[in-house]
Amino acid sequence: MFYLLKLEWMKLNKFIAFRIFIAFYIVLLPAILLLGKRIPELPPPLMTNEVLFMFPTVWGWLAYVGCWLCFFFFGFLAIIAITTEYSYRTMRQNIITGLSRSQYFLGKFYLILAVSLLATAYYAFCALLIGYFNTPVVYWHKVVQDVAYIPRYFLMCFGYMSFGALLGFWAKRTGIALFLYLSYVMFLEAILRWGIHLQLWKHPSMHFYPMNAVEDLTPLPFTKMADEFLSNYGFSLFLSPAEAAITTIVYSSLFLWLSFRLVRRADL
Amino acid sequence: MSILSIQGLTKRYGKITAVEGLKLEVEKGMSFGILGPNGSGKTTTLGIILGIIHANSGQFQWFEGRYGNDHRRQIGALLETPNFYPYLNAVDNLRIIAHIKKTKEAHIDELLEMVNLYHRRHSPFRTYSLGMKQRLAIAAAMVGSPEVLIFDEPTNGLDPQGIAEVRQTLKNIADMGKTIIMASHILDEVEKVCSHVAIIKNGKLLASGTVGAIISDDIQVEVGAEHTAGLREVFAAYPPVRKMEERNGHLLLFLSEAVPASTLNKLAFEKGITLSHLRVARKSLESEFLDITSREA
Numbered sequence: 001m002f003y004l005l006k007l008e009w010m011k012l013n014k015f016i017a018f019r020i021f022i023a024f025y026i027v028l029l030p031a032i033l034l035l036g037k038r039i040p041e042l043p044p045p046l047m048t049n050e051v052l053f054m055f056p057t058v059w060g061w062l063a064y065v066g067c068w069l070c071f072f073f074f075g076f077l078a079i080i081a082i083t084t085e086y087s088y089r090t091m092r093q094n095i096i097t098g099l100s101r102s103q104y105f106l107g108k109f110y111l112i113l114a115v116s117l118l119a120t121a122y123y124a125f126c127a128l129l130i131g132y133f134n135t136p137v138v139y140w141h142k143v144v145q146d147v148a149y150i151p152r153y154f155l156m157c158f159g160y161m162s163f164g165a166l167l168g169f170w171a172k173r174t175g176i177a178l179f180l181y182l183s184y185v186m187f188l189e190a191i192l193r194w195g196i197h198l199q200l201w202k203h204p205s206m207h208f209y210p211m212n213a214v215e216d217l218t219p220l221p222f223t224k225m226a227d228e229f230l231s232n233y234g235f236s237l238f239l240s241p242a243e244a245a246i247t248t249i250v251y252s253s254l255f256l257w258l259s260f261r262l263v264r265r266a267d268l
Numbered sequence: 269m270s271i272l273s274i275q276g277l278t279k280r281y282g283k284i285t286a287v288e289g290l291k292l293e294v295e296k297g298m299s300f301g302i303l304g305p306n307g308s309g310k311t312t313t314l315g316i317i318l319g320i321i322h323a324n325s326g327q328f329q330w331f332e333g334r335y336g337n338d339h340r341r342q343i344g345a346l347l348e349t350p351n352f353y354p355y356l357n358a359v360d361n362l363r364i365i366a367h368i369k370k371t372k373e374a375h376i377d378e379l380l381e382m383v384n385l386y387h388r389r390h391s392p393f394r395t396y397s398l399g400m401k402q403r404l405a406i407a408a409a410m411v412g413s414p415e416v417l418i419f420d421e422p423t424n425g426l427d428p429q430g431i432a433e434v435r436q437t438l439k440n441i442a443d444m445g446k447t448i449i450m451a452s453h454i455l456d457e458v459e460k461v462c463s464h465v466a467i468i469k470n471g472k473l474l475a476s477g478t479v480g481a482i483i484s485d486d487i488q489v490e491v492g493a494e495h496t497a498g499l500r501e502v503f504a505a506y507p508p509v510r511k512m513e514e515r516n517g518h519l520l521l522f523l524s525e526a527v528p529a530s531t532l533n534k535l536a537f538e539k540g541i542t543l544s545h546l547r548v549a550r551k552s553l554e555s556e557f558l559d560i561t562s563r564e565a
Binding site: 016265 | 341369
């Protein structure tokens with residue numbers, strides 16, 4: 001495992017896009033949340049911006065910010081780390097040099113795993129720090145109340161990256177893979193769910209789409225829309241955390257399995 | 269000892285058969301040339317034995333199976349274009365190769381000196397000229413001093429000096445006792461570097477053997493006289509002549525043994541024919557190659 005991780009590190013650590021993505025994530029994750037300090041009043045029923053920074057609600061708000069950042073930077077990273085190896089033909093060279101196809105795939109899998117873990121660790125670190133300095137009286141049970149966000153954050157990042165990996169292995173070209181990734185996550189799935197699924201069948205199954213499940217792991221903590229939706233359709237707008245987690249695990253496993261098949265079968 | 273054994277290898281791309289029932293044996297210490305025109309299936313064959321292309325049928329075995337599935341770490345290969353990470357410099361790129369091959373990095377500087385890239389070792393790969401890229405690829409193939417080296421048109425795109433340098437490097441490698449497998453459409457190259465040769469066309473093996481055997485002992489002699497028909501009669505009755513062909517108004521004799529030119533001259537003269545042209549030519553791989561490939565087409 002460390003052999004393959006070290007190989008990925010040797011490939012990426014001088015790669016400009018990799019450095020930029022990491023730097024942006026590190027800066028933006030706390031910075032975007034702290035922008036909330038600029039907004040003295042929030043719409044009712046929140047009123048004060050303190051909930052953004054206090055335990056336990058800081059977990060949810062920071063995770064929501066992180067969800068957008070992971071979607072952009074780490075989803076892109078997963079795609080680029082895979083498609084550039086096709087365009088530089090280095091994947092082919094890696095295998096000629098001695099890696100087996102399984103090892104090549106495992107290298108990318110470990111990369112996704114490692115990046116997701118580190119991103120989560122950084123998220124936890126930021127949440128603890130922001131919460132610690134902005135909660136007037138820190139009670140331990142308040143700190144750990146929403147600590148379940150940590151594993152869900154990991155799954156969220158892992159979910160985006162495994163989807164990006166599949167698109168990367170499948171499309172092989174950076175531009176096409178990025179286009180598919182962005183358009184699917186931002187429009188296509190929404191059209192499928194709201195425009196087609198909901199019109200044909202008003203049923204909670206409309207939530208069990210891969211990227212929706214990933215987003216519902218760390219949903220927008222408060223939304224009025226959720227209540228309206230519940231009264232209109234008789235089921236919740238969001239998946240429960242457990243549903244979202246299981247759905248994400250199932251889809252991510254599927255994506256990675258499909259990627260593995262592509263790597264095993266392709267003529268390079 | 270067998271280094272590589274290929275049995276009945278076939279690869280189809282839709283209706284096109286790139287490689288058809290190919291059978292090859294490469295022994296330790298050989299410099300094995302795979303010779304064929306462009307699109308004859310050379311690179312496809314190398315791609316299959318290097319694990320990047322799946323064959324439709326047939327088998328191949330490396331090192332009599334000694335290394336199991338780990339055989340590619342014992343092979344240094346350059347296939348088609350040199351493929352490296354463009355944003356990394358020569359040293360970092362070779363380190364990656366060494367890491368994959370699980371060998372020490374110690375001799376990276378040596379290799380870069382050998383291919384004359386040491387002074388540019390810290391420049392990113394994307395800034396290299398084509399010749400430099402090709403030379404780095406040769407260095408990369410040598411990382412970990414593998415038992416077998418595979419080169420696919422190693423002098424492609426190089427200037428004459430580069431070609432001479434690369435060929436010298438390949439000869440040096442062969443002299444070190446390494447096994448070399450080289451694909452090329454340049455006959456001269458194969459003739460200069462290789463001890464054995466296989467000629468393929470349209471994915472089929474047309475001939476294989478030592479370069480000496482393929483060149484064969486055939487001696488070609490061009491003779492000319494005013495009456496070519498009379499010449500034909502004379503030499504048809506002469507046993508060493510295997511066959512005759514008319515070429516550019518002269519008669520080309522294929523002799524199975526070396527015969528002094530004077531003997532041929534005398535023979536014709538005795539029959540009352542004066543030769544106006546007599547030229548002895550050693551048969552080159554090139555003519556054999558053209559001969560074989562056109563015959564089977």
